[in-house]
Amino acid sequence: MSTILVVDDDQTVREVVTTYLTRAGLDVVEADDGPAALAAAADHEPALVVLDLTLPGLDGLEVFRRLRAARGDLPVVMLTARGDESDRVLGLxxxxxxxxxxxxxxxxxxxxxxxxxRRAAADHATPEAGPLVDGDLRVDRRRHEAWLGDEPLPLTSREFDLLAHFLSHPGQAFSRQELMRQVWGWEYGDESTVTVHVRRLREKVEADPGHPVRLQTVWGVGYRWDGAS
Incomplete structure (x- = not known):
């Protein structure tokens, strides 16, 4: 049974989320502030964290950074009352x-x-054989590692999945909705999630992210991997 860490200083929110997750067959651990969240993550090694941004003791963003520093592939869903575009984009x-x-x-x-x-389980259960290579860029799906030249790429789990997807389909244009479905496994969701992740990926694999060579925008469609020139 997967363990989910729910971090929120509002007891009612924790109770509601815990109830629904338990009904779905998931084990739940709760924390009501930042330090408690870090301690619970260390003790229980959760499969995923639901994390509120506005926490006492240590804010959610700092908790997130420390969680990812300790375990880079830990999935995190941010939960917050903030509705501003800037806050949502910051989380992504x-x-x-x-x-x-x-x-x-x-x-x-x-x-x-x-x-x-499900996506995380599929990635670990059935890793595809063989590395993906594009010029000086190399992705090893079995080891879940990516390299640009001699330097390892510090990719989040979702950035890694997105890069592997593009490298597996060079020259093929994908809409944001298609990427949302094929990489994220969502039938619906905020498509700006894809936009933000593409921008972050460009910052890591392009020599000049403002003038990308590998990961191109196809206007009116979405994105296409053209590869190194």
Missing amino acids: EIGADDYVTKPFSSRELVLRIQSIL
């Missing part, structure tokens, strides 16, 4: 797997969590 910019704004549908939250867990 620093590498969160998803972002849900309060008030939220508990059923939708559970579906998103299940989707992330």
Whole structure:
């Protein structure tokens, strides 16, 4: 049974989320502030964290950074009352797997969590054989490692999945909706999630992210991997 760490200083929110996740067959551990969240993550090694941004003791962003520093592939869904575009994008910019704004549908939250867990399980259970190579860029799916030249690429789990998907389909244009479905495993969701992850990926694999060579924008469609020139 997968363990989910739910971090929120609002007891009612924790109870509601815990109830729905438990009904879905998931084990839940709760924390009400930042230090408690870090301690619980160390003790229970959760499969995913639901993390509120506004926490006492240590804010959610700092908790997120420390969680990812300790375990880079830990999926995190950010949960917050903040509805501003800048806050949502910030969560995605620093590498969160998803972002849900309060008030939220508990059923939708559970579906998103299940989707992330299924994707993670599939990636670990059936890694595709053989590395993916494009010029000086190399992706090893079995080891879940990526290299640019002699330097390892510090990719989040979702950035790695996105890069591997593009390298597996060179020259093929994908809409954001297709990428959302094929990489994220979501039938619906905020497509700006894809936009932010593409931008972050360009910053890591392009010599000049403002004038990308490998990961091209196809206007009116989405994105296409053209490879190194």
